[in-house]
Amino acid sequence: MEFAIEVNDVTKSYGAHFTLEKINLKVKKGEVFALIGQNGAGKTTLVKLILDLLRTTEGDINLSGISSIDSHSREKVGFIPEKFSFFSFYTVGGVLDFFAESRGFVGAEKKAIVENALKKLTLEDIRTRKLSTFSKGQLQRVGLATLLIGELDILILDEPFSGLDPIGIKDLKDLIKEFKLQGKTVFINSHILLEMEQLCDSFAVLKNGKLVHSGSVASMKEKHGNLEDFFTKLVMES
């Protein structure tokens, strides 16, 4: 079995305080995976560790079989943080040009790929607008558009629904479904359980820095009905 993301015995501590303790997680290639947990459970820490923004205290992480501390592991990885930001003097087109160039596209190829991303996220009409004039939801759409630039295999989305309006949420859900059809692995860190239940193949629950559950959505539904009830039960348990 090939895994897109492997988290092996990962611990992250600051002095005596453990933020994450002995986390083991495997995300299969081509699946949509949700990482859920309460505020402060350690979800963002785990995302940062996967992306090598933080270094593990113990354990290791692999992306498509390459250690996360090797920058080559991110060559096919796209990431959007909870609040996508880029320099405010950039226009939407400028941001997408930057991502296209950074992913190796030049000339006509770059133009075509940027046009496609603008069209897909209905950003064509505001392509020359500066980011400084954008709302959080619009910025998030720009962030999502960056995921359409290049041949990415793993997409990591940190609270992607945050700040989106209903149309934006629908577009994002469609996009995630499309990514799945294309065989991409999508790793979502989210609070929105209903959407996660609809979209994801598997999920994991973090509680106080520990992994308390991981498995498929289908088997959870079979045994417990729905994600909301299951999650509430899990976090309420001492």
Next chain:
Amino acid sequence: MNISSLQKQTIKAILKDTIKKELRSKTLIVLFVVTSLSMYLMYQVIKTVGGSVDGLPIGVVGNLTFNIMFWGINSLAIIIATILGAGSIRSDFKEKISYTLLTLPIPRTAYFYTRILGVWIMSVAYYLYSFVLGILFLTYLQKGVGGVWSYLTALVLSSIVIFIVLNISSFIALYLGQLWSVFSTFIIVILMSVSWGRFSTVNVQEAMTAFNGFDIIRGFFYVFTPHISLYSDLVSALLINDQPMIEFQKVNWLFEVPHLILTTGLMVFLIRLALKKKDF
């Protein structure tokens, strides 16, 4: 470090982004405007009254005035490098763009040095612009340009100083806010300068006789940090001294060149080590 062609493209895109960003830097814009205006003003003043100053020929007065102007610009090198270096890295953190950039497929060191390279290019471009502008005005004044090689040598030496100071200020900016980074860099640069002043002109025996507690710190900085004061002094000699070669001959280059290479290498090594361990 094995850099793939994709990583090269990413580095190129970040470099372009840094230059775009710095072109909008208020500090740099103000400097360009102030330098252009003050040079033009000097040109007009010299043109009008230069010929009558102490009975000196207009070309001599013009050359001297512009040399002082260049010296002033070079004295700004450390201040500019400190502010721009700290600002470039800090603004990435302030606007949370560092998350986006650091998750691109490049090593942390490549991100850090691409930012430094971009700021360095812009700072050197500012000096080059000042020199070209000054030489242009001088050409009008005396129908001939003297000391071009001195200006170019000064530019090269200033570029080295800028690179070193940029390393220090950008590195501190990874950990501290912009104001503290600027302040800390100034303190370090002052200590580097003081250590150079203390140990460069005395022999070992003399230094040991009058050794005090503060000399331990100064000695540390003298041994382990690049002698940027030496290069700043040489720039001054080139720009306002009639015989800069004498200043150059005084320097023990057999010691200073390896020292510069080794201490700069040590600085880069320590920065790489810290970046490797840093949590963002």
